[in-house]
Amino acid sequence: MRLIKLATxxxxxxxxxxxxxxxxxxxxxxxxxxxEGEHAAGGHHLKEPAGGWSFEGPFGDHDRGALQRGYKxxxxxxxxxxxxxxxxFRNLGQKGGPFYDEQYPxxxxxxxVKKIAAEYLIxxxxxxxxxxxxxPRTPKDAFPSxxxxxxxxxxxxxxxxxxxxSVITKARHGGASYVYSLLTGFVEPPQGLTVNPGQHxxxxxxxxxxxPNWTGxxxxxxxxxxxxxxxxxxxxxxVEYEDGTEATIDQMAQDVATFLDWAGDPKAGARKQxxxxxxxxxxxxxxxxxxxxxxxxxxxxx
Amino acid sequence: MSxxxxxxxxxxxxxxxxxxxxxxxxxxxSFVDFPTPKNLNYWWTFGGILAxxxxxxxxxxVVLAMHYVATTEGAFASVERIMRDVDxxxxxxxxxxxxxxxxxxxxxxxxxxxxxxxxxKAPREIAWILGVIIYLLMMGTAxxxxxxxxxxxxxxxxxxxxNILGAIPLVGDSIKTYLMGGPSIGDPTLNRFFSLHYLLPFxxxxxxxxxxxxxxxxxNGNPTGVPVKDVKKDTVPFHPYYTVKDGFAxxxxxxxxxxxxxxFPNALGHADNSIEANPLQTPAHIVPEWYLxxxxxxxxxxxxxxxxxxxxxxxxxxMFGSIAxxxxxxxxxxxxxxxxxxxxxAKWAFVLFMIVCVLLxxxxxxxxxxxxxxxxxxxxxxxxxxxxxxxxSAFFAxxxxxxxxxxxxxxxxxxxxxxxxxxxxxxxxxxxxxxxYFAYFLVLMPLLGIIEKPKPRPASIADSVHKKAPKAPPAxxxxxxxxxx
Numbered sequence: 001m002r003l004i005k006l007a008t009x010x011x012x013x014x015x016x017x018x019x020x021x022x023x024x025x026x027x028x029x030x031x032x033x034x035x036e037g038e039h040a041a042g043g044h045h046l047k048e049p050a051g052g053w054s055f056e057g058p059f060g061d062h063d064r065g066a067l068q069r070g071y072k073x074x075x076x077x078x079x080x081x082x083x084x085x086x087x088x089f090r091n092l093g094q095k096g097g098p099f100y101d102e103q104y105p106x107x108x109x110x111x112x113v114k115k116i117a118a119e120y121l122i123x124x125x126x127x128x129x130x131x132x133x134x135x136p137r138t139p140k141d142a143f144p145s146x147x148x149x150x151x152x153x154x155x156x157x158x159x160x161x162x163x164x165x166s167v168i169t170k171a172r173h174g175g176a177s178y179v180y181s182l183l184t185g186f187v188e189p190p191q192g193l194t195v196n197p198g199q200h201x202x203x204x205x206x207x208x209x210x211x212p213n214w215t216g217x218x219x220x221x222x223x224x225x226x227x228x229x230x231x232x233x234x235x236x237x238x239v240e241y242e243d244g245t246e247a248t249i250d251q252m253a254q255d256v257a258t259f260l261d262w263a264g265d266p267k268a269g270a271r272k273q274x275x276x277x278x279x280x281x282x283x284x285x286x287x288x289x290x291x292x293x294x295x296x297x298x299x300x301x302x
Numbered sequence: 303m304s305x306x307x308x309x310x311x312x313x314x315x316x317x318x319x320x321x322x323x324x325x326x327x328x329x330x331x332s333f334v335d336f337p338t339p340k341n342l343n344y345w346w347t348f349g350g351i352l353a354x355x356x357x358x359x360x361x362x363x364v365v366l367a368m369h370y371v372a373t374t375e376g377a378f379a380s381v382e383r384i385m386r387d388v389d390x391x392x393x394x395x396x397x398x399x400x401x402x403x404x405x406x407x408x409x410x411x412x413x414x415x416x417x418x419x420x421x422x423k424a425p426r427e428i429a430w431i432l433g434v435i436i437y438l439l440m441m442g443t444a445x446x447x448x449x450x451x452x453x454x455x456x457x458x459x460x461x462x463x464x465n466i467l468g469a470i471p472l473v474g475d476s477i478k479t480y481l482m483g484g485p486s487i488g489d490p491t492l493n494r495f496f497s498l499h500y501l502l503p504f505x506x507x508x509x510x511x512x513x514x515x516x517x518x519x520x521x522n523g524n525p526t527g528v529p530v531k532d533v534k535k536d537t538v539p540f541h542p543y544y545t546v547k548d549g550f551a552x553x554x555x556x557x558x559x560x561x562x563x564x565x566f567p568n569a570l571g572h573a574d575n576s577i578e579a580n581p582l583q584t585p586a587h588i589v590p591e592w593y594l595x596x597x598x599x600x601x602x603x604x605x606x607x608x609x610x611x612x613x614x615x616x617x618x619x620x621m622f623g624s625i626a627x628x629x630x631x632x633x634x635x636x637x638x639x640x641x642x643x644x645x646x647x648a649k650w651a652f653v654l655f656m657i658v659c660v661l662l663x664x665x666x667x668x669x670x671x672x673x674x675x676x677x678x679x680x681x682x683x684x685x686x687x688x689x690x691x692x693x694x695s696a697f698f699a700x701x702x703x704x705x706x707x708x709x710x711x712x713x714x715x716x717x718x719x720x721x722x723x724x725x726x727x728x729x730x731x732x733x734x735x736x737x738x739y740f741a742y743f744l745v746l747m748p749l750l751g752i753i754e755k756p757k758p759r760p761a762s763i764a765d766s767v768h769k770k771a772p773k774a775p776p777a778x779x780x781x782x783x784x785x786x787x
Contacts, residue, residue: 058565086382163577167382170568171576207586217701218721219680264576267385267392274393275564282560286553293546300538301767302340 046177046204047184049254053176055261058276061269062262065243067098070259073239073252077232078165081157083145086166087263089117090139096269098259108139120144158198160228169257169264173206176261183253185224186231192216199226307331332518337537338544339524341767345415346522347551348408354552355405356510360503362398370450372496374489377452378578396567397559402444403570404559406593409437417631418652420640421523427632429516434628436509441594443502446495448591453575458588460487460495466601469618486581526766527640528759536763587669595666596659600624600739602670603732620736627743634743636751644757648750655742658735665732673725681724684708686717697722 054063071092074084092099093107104110121134122141137144146162147153153161169175185204192215195201201224202208208225211218233249241247262268309330311317316326369388371380384391413433416422422430445463449456464487468478483490517523521530530536538544562569568576570592574585590598604617611619627634642649668674682704684696698704701719708717760766 086379086386091386167576171573173573218682218719219701265385271392271396271564271567275560278560278564279557282553282557286550286557289546289550289553293550296542296546300340300543301764302538 046174047181048177049180053261054258055176055268058272061272062096062258064098064100065245066255066258067262069239069241069243069245069247069252070255070257070262071098072241073233073256074165074259076239077252078256079143079146081146081162081229082165083147084143084166084263085145085164087143088139089113089137089141089143091263091266092116093139094266096262096266098262110139113139117141158228162229165260165263167264169261171264175264176257178204178206179257179260180253183233183256184250190222193222195226199228200230201225202227308335332514332540333545334539334541336518336540337530337533338522338540339530339536339763340538340543341524341526341763342522342544342547343525344547344551345411345419345525347548348412348415350548351408351552351555352405352412353510354555355401355408356503356506359398359401359405360507362394362401363500363503365394366398367496367500370496372450372492374452374492374579377450377492381451393563396563400559400562400567400570402447403562403591403593404555405440406444408555409440410593413437414656417655418642418649419523419525420527420635420637420642422632423635423640424632425520426517426523429513429520430632431629432509432513432516434625436506436513437628438625439502439506439509443499443506444591444593446499446502448575449492449495450499451575452492452579453572454577454579454583454585455572455575455588457487457579457581458585459590460491462588466618466621469614471615523640524763525641525643526760526763527644528761528763528766531762532764589667592663592667595664596662597621597624597666599662599666599732600736602666603729603736605670605729624736624739627740631743631747634747636748637754637756638751639756639759641759644759645750645754646757647754648746651742651746651750654738658738658742661731662735662739665728665735668728670727670729670732672728673723674728674731676723676725678724681722683720683722684711684717685720686711686715688715 053060054066055061090107090110090113091097093104093110093113094100097107099110099112099116100107101110101112107113117139118136120137120141122137122144123132124135125132147156150161163171169179172178174181181204182202185202186200187203189195189201193201193210194213194215196213201210201222203222203224205225205227208227209221210223210225211221213226214221233252236246236248238249239247239252245251265271307327307330309320309327311320311326319325320327366384369380369384369391371377381395384395386392388394416430416433445459449460464478464482467481468474470477479485481491481494482488483494524530572589572591589595598621601617601621604613604620606616607613608616637645637648639645642652679699682698682701684698684704684707686694686696686708688694696704696707698707704719708719711717
């Protein structure tokens with residue numbers, strides 16, 4: 001009997017283990033060539049802010065100040081090349097968003113959001129004449145795209161289309177930590193690494209390979225890779241923060257990473273909140289049902 | 303199994319209905335009064351858990367289909383719109399996406415339970431075969447469902463799978479074309495996958511009814527494998543005894559399910575599937591969802607041609623064979639003893655088999671040419687062309703020596719320095735595991751039943767659960783020669 005119990009425990013641990021083992025292996029290989037390079041260079045972990053992200057953990061939620069600052073960084077720095085086509089201005093004023101205001105449960109009424117939207121124009125057809133007129137955007141409208149079309153995006157960037165940032169933290173392993181690391185990872189290329197014109201060395205770029213440009217021992221090729229994007233955050237104070245926070249490169253990178261994490265999963269706060277109630281309910285139900293089970297089976301040998 | 307029906311309609315309406323359509327009687331006999339062995343352990347609760355999984359997937363799926371747009375232009379954005387703008391759409395979608403993983407987790411426990419306790423053996427072969435059919439349908443449904451969000455893994459995974467089907471001799475090309483609806487994966491593919499993804503769960507539900515019917519005909523198996531001898535002593539009515547036990551297990555399962563849905567909704571997915579599908583850009587590594595990884599490993603393990611059969615075709619045959627072999631398991635197992643509790647050798651073969659399945663999953667997740675472990679530190683290879691025009695390689699441990707070798711060669715040699723690793727590839731592990739996988743069914747199952755000396759079994763279910771029972775006297779059991787239980 002004991003053997004059977006042991007074996008059954010084995011089944012559970014094997015299955016749980018299979019999940020636990022496979023998740024990291026899948027994750028590890030997502031990194032592909034870059035991961036190998038990183039290991040060769042003695043491990044290269046993604047950066048995280050001191051004290052972690054505000055939205056980590058079962059109760060974490062995106063810090064409102066960081067969201068507002070992060071949106072400003074996106075708007076003034078990133079948005080010139082990267083669109084966020086899945087977002088509309090109204091999202092900024094929805095619950096959990098950077099400009100949510102309890103007074104305006106409908107974000108379309110939110111004056112802060114209206115003001116931001118009105119800074120951009122959108123072509124609208126006059127129904128009586130068919131003329132196209134530029135009118136200010138309203139909260140219902142989508143974030144503007146930096147390029148008229150894909151061709152324009154390609155043409156302006158030497159053939160590389162800047163990726164849309166709507167779900168970038170979901171689409172890159174490491175999420176916000178990857179974005180933060182990448183933005184602060186434009187370091188001086190190590191001695192012996194030649195950087196081709198129009199390219200920029202980044203110590204955290206995943207999916208890159210520095211070996212072809214490395215004159216030293218290929219086993220010690222530096223981590224990271226080359227990006228067409230030039231370092232976007234170059235000086236402290238590049239974005240003027242309104243809340244008094246010092247706009248260091250590090251701070252701006254953290255803030256925009258927080259904003260992008262929210263944008264990729266704007267319902268994360270609501271999800272965790274509901275999850276707590278659901279789990280509490282299920283655990284209580286489990287206790288009650290287990291008690292009934294013991295009661296019902298009390299006279300049956302089994 | 304069930305004796306004469308004990309259902310007695312109480313109200314006028316149920317009496318009237320019972321004469322015309324005894325559906326309440328059927329439900330009563332099947333799920334209330336159904337005599338169920340009293341010694342079922344928690345591994346038997348996964349049938350109920352799976353019913354919950356199927357229902358959850360159908361209900362959430364129907365809601366998602368109300369908002370989903372099956373076009374290559376709109377699919378990705380429509381799924382994101384569900385997550386962002388549909389009321390509780392994030393919840394419905396997270397349940398559906400994680401529900402697939404939970405469904406497979408439960409079905410694997412259910413299948414392993416059946417294999418350990420010999421649930422496939424006579425007279426339950428049909429129930430087992432129907433179960434394997436359900437499992438196959440689940441794999442097809444899950445694969446097509448994974449294509450619908452139209453991420454990078456969706457598209458390129460679909461490419462891999464349709465190419466696999468294309469490798470089948472004679473009919474492969476036609477199947478592939480019909481499935482894709484054209485020369486490549488595009489709008490027609492997405493539309494028919496959506497249609498089939500909506501259809502198959504209802505087919506599964508139908509086969510589930512047959513599956514339940516088949517094992518209700520002969521009654522549940524049980525951990526001892528000893529059949530019910532006295533309904534009064536050996537069984538309890540399904541309700542309330544097993545409704546409450548299954549109910550408890552289902553709630554525990556839902557706690558695991560909810561943990562993923564609410565706290566790790568993307569942990570079981572792949573980051574690349576959050577990048578919209580782009581036919582011009584192939585991901586560095588294409589991998590299926592975790593629950594299909596063992597079969598993916600078997601597919602990729604075959605890297606050699608045998609005679610006229612190409613490696614690609616053999617890989618496909620091995621992969622389909624790994625599932626096909628399950629259909630004949632009832633006849634491959636020669637043992638007269640049903641439960642592995644009393645099979646000292648088969649028990650350990652089974653434990654090994656489970657470990658092999660998990661490790662095959664790890665092989666499927668890793669690039670076959672990557673190294674599981676290294677034999678030694680990486681070397682440097684200097685590759686060059688000698689004066690006769692032949693390719694040459696020289697190996698060095700130190701970079702300085704390698705560089706001197708390059709410096710000593712004329713420029714026309716085109717010398718390059720590359721890293722030369724040597725180690726144990728995942729591929730080699732896949733070979734060993736694939737061989738064991740098939741050996742378990744084709745060698746161990748037939749062989750162990752013959753050479754193994756089973757341990758004594760209890761005389762009845764009631765005996766097996768009787769706490770103060772003295773050690774079963776040898777006279778009460780009939781050792782190895784006992785006919786099919």
